[in-house]
Amino acid sequence: MSHEEAISVKDTHQSDSTDDYNAGHFGPLAHVNTASSRYPAFGGDLQPGLYRVPKDRKLANPAPLGLCGFALTTFILGCINMQVRGVTDPNIIVGPALAYGGFVQLCAGMWEMAVGNTFGATVLSSYGGFWISLAITFIPGGFNIMGALEKADNGEPTMFYNSFALYLFGWFIFTTLITLLTLKSTVAFFSLFFFVDIAILLLALGYLLQVDGMPNEKLLKAGGLFAILGAFLAWYNAFAGIADNSNSFFLPPVVHFPWSEKKRSSKRATEGEV
Template identity: 70%
Template sequence: MASAPDAAPPLDKETTNLDNTGASTNGASPAAYPQMSREEHDVARAAARFGYGPLAQVNTHEARLPAFGGEFQPGLYRPVSDRKIANPAPLGLSAFALTTFVLGCINMGARDITEPNIVIGLAFGYGGLVQLLAGMWEMAVGNTFGATALSSYGGFWLAFAITLTPGGFNIVGALEAADHNSPIMFYNSFGLFLMGWFIFTFILLLCTLRSTVAFFSLFFTLDLAFLLLGIGYLVRENGAPDPKIIKAGGFFALLAAFLAWYNALAGIADSSNSFFIIPVAHFPWSEKGRERRAKVARDTV
């Protein structure tokens, strides 16, 4: 009795990837998959470029996807469907956004609030602890940028809260006592503290130049906020932080907060919970921008 033919291996998104010559990207030949002839596969590949056909959802010739702000990854990243745990970026972005929003409002003088003590609770709980946890989960999913940024800004909010906690570590009181009960030494110290975060944010900003407009704008406005707030404490008016510069820093902090929420929404919204996908505007020189230009060039030929 003739033996039964060997069962064909399963057709999946990795094993069906063929290069432009028709050879399998993983070493298997096209004949290994009798479900689709060579000609049918070539036609399906061509249709998949425009989102149609049986291979439209297949990762053809690309092992990675271009980045977007909701993943908090300016480089190339693995598709969400390949990840075993949830995307931690929106949580970290939301924690950062809310805490920054409240402090930005206070710096702009909203409702005549002059002391930022209400931010201490947020800085400890949401902007600090929760954002730090999100950064640790970014470490778990292999996102170096996200882990560094979210964990660092979580640490920033914890340090901010520790510094301003009344009677806690007595940082403000000790600096004032060292300067003969004058707040100048504290203002200078806090200004240097903020300038250090300006430098760190600028380093991260350089890593977003090939990502998206939404992602770059988040770090650009945040960097300006740190710069202006740092200058406001170092360059004083009548012995106090310059109110105009502090208010300008608060304005950019508000912009950074809303951009963080926007990027968080880009990471949360998908076809399962939203009627639309959040646009993030890829830079023309980014991976996605070059891909779109190449597609337009093919369409116009």
């Protein structure tokens, strides 16, 4: 094969690869090895690491929808635990937890799977299941989970409190794992999961470390505060995923960690200019 023919074959191969990508054969948000062709982590897309943005996205970004469902339901739960306006009964959480935080967020997780975002699919689907299971627990007279546990404990709520604490500890472990996966992302993205993780831990401890047979009120209020902070961070990341120059006069700032790829790339570029 001549040198000219070899170059022709190479150019044809590169052209075919480009056509495959543009046609979507590699899938949206497909990970590639070349760092220069990847974009930094972004909470608005629920992407904690470097990823490639498709040129012609055929599906809308489902992350803001899932984040909003999580935010609103978490906000209500935080207010209840902080006893805002004297509200202490958790019944009002059942509706939002089943419909918005549960079903809608679960759908958003499935759509994340369709666009190729494993992290977003896992997180949104899991928390959608969390809210649905929480609603099932507190449906008045529905599954009678609280009543059955109290009956097994001679009418005392202690067994339910301990069981609910174990349930929350399981979600604390899951959220901790997810939080570790955001250490290379943005400050707002990491802070969202960090605050939610602390909130779940405090609520779990509040139900476990009872005072006079009742959940620890101080721990529950502290957990409620962190839940509200996590809710506003979820809304912030959702806004960042929706806002662009066509619908907003300003774009939320994206702050990267010093050790992130984006920050290190900027530092290398600055040092190169100097």
